[in-house]
Amino acid sequence: MSSDTPARTPHAFVADARKAIYRVIAERRDMRHFRPEPVDPAVLRRLLEAAHQAPSVGYMQPWRFLRITAPALRERLHGHVAAEQERTAQACGERAAEVQRLKLEGIRDAGEVLVVALTDRRERYVLGRRTLPEMDLCSAACAIQNLWLAARAEGLGMGWVSLFDPEWLATALEMPAGASPIAILCLGHVDGFYERPMLEQAGWDERRSLDELIFEDRWGSSGDTLKGEQKGE
Numbered sequence: 001m002s003s004d005t006p007a008r009t010p011h012a013f014v015a016d017a018r019k020a021i022y023r024v025i026a027e028r029r030d031m032r033h034f035r036p037e038p039v040d041p042a043v044l045r046r047l048l049e050a051a052h053q054a055p056s057v058g059y060m061q062p063w064r065f066l067r068i069t070a071p072a073l074r075e076r077l078h079g080h081v082a083a084e085q086e087r088t089a090q091a092c093g094e095r096a097a098e099v100q101r102l103k104l105e106g107i108r109d110a111g112e113v114l115v116v117a118l119t120d121r122r123e124r125y126v127l128g129r130r131t132l133p134e135m136d137l138c139s140a141a142c143a144i145q146n147l148w149l150a151a152r153a154e155g156l157g158m159g160w161v162s163l164f165d166p167e168w169l170a171t172a173l174e175m176p177a178g179a180s181p182i183a184i185l186c187l188g189h190v191d192g193f194y195e196r197p198m199l200e201q202a203g204w205d206e207r208r209s210l211d212e213l214i215f216e217d218r219w220g221s222s223g224d225t226l227k228g229e230q231k232g233e
């Protein structure tokens with residue numbers, strides 16, 4: 001590889017637009033604290049359009065979005081997630097008390113609660129999934145990330161809740177056999193965004209150094225091609 005700095009491609013966005021995309025990536029947070037104001041339905045529609053533009057294996061578009069509007073159903077979801085948090089705490093051994101204290105969802109407070117599910121009959125889609133059937137899940141995760149970033153750009157917070165039993169949730173939402181929920185999303189107005197991941201602020205874990213996560217040619221090699229490369233711009 002040449003050490004010369006390559007010229008920027010003519011297809012690049014203008015500088016401000018490039019900055020905006022890196023900014024939204026850096027300032028997206030998983031949110032658990034919400035204000036009660038409702039989400040404008042037009043904005044919600046835009047966010048779902050953003051989600052639906054995600055890449056998907058074999059173009060299968062496996063995502064389905066269920067908007068939770070019935071208050072009693074939202075309460076049931078909250079009760080189920082609270083019980084699952086307790087079970088998770090018990091499974092975390094010596095960190096149980098810490099997990100009990102963590103705020104891991106905002107189901108009661110968020111303006112919107114959405115459940116994202118993988119559709120049923122996914123076995124019809126083989127392209128790109130013969131050896132890696134879980135690529136459907138990866139595709140739906142891409143859609144959720146699109147939604148997450150678009151929400152941040154719109155000034156709305158979003159939290160991904162995965163503390164639930166998928167079978168329980170599928171039954172509660174009357175999903176067909178084979179469909180599988182992968183996320184409860186809390187979406188809404190916030191007082192502000194956490195400056196750092198909340199789990200980092202709470203002392204749960206830290207962001208690893210990128211340099212430790214990049215290998216060259218073989219697992220574990222500490223190639224130095226990209227080491228210390230600055231963000232530029």
Ligand SMILES: Cc1cc2nc3c(=O)[nH]c(=O)nc-3n(C[C@H](O)[C@H](O)[C@H](O)COP(=O)(O)O)c2cc1C
Pocket residue numbers: 028029030031032103104105159160161162163196197198199200
């Ligand atoms: C697949 C997935 C599932 C997650 N499930 C939960 C969850 O159940 N509860 C929660 O509080 N955060 C959950 N999170 C959020 C992570 O805790 C969060 O992304 C991580 O701590 C980094 O923080 P950040 O998203 O603000 O950068 C989940 C994130 C992902 C990607």
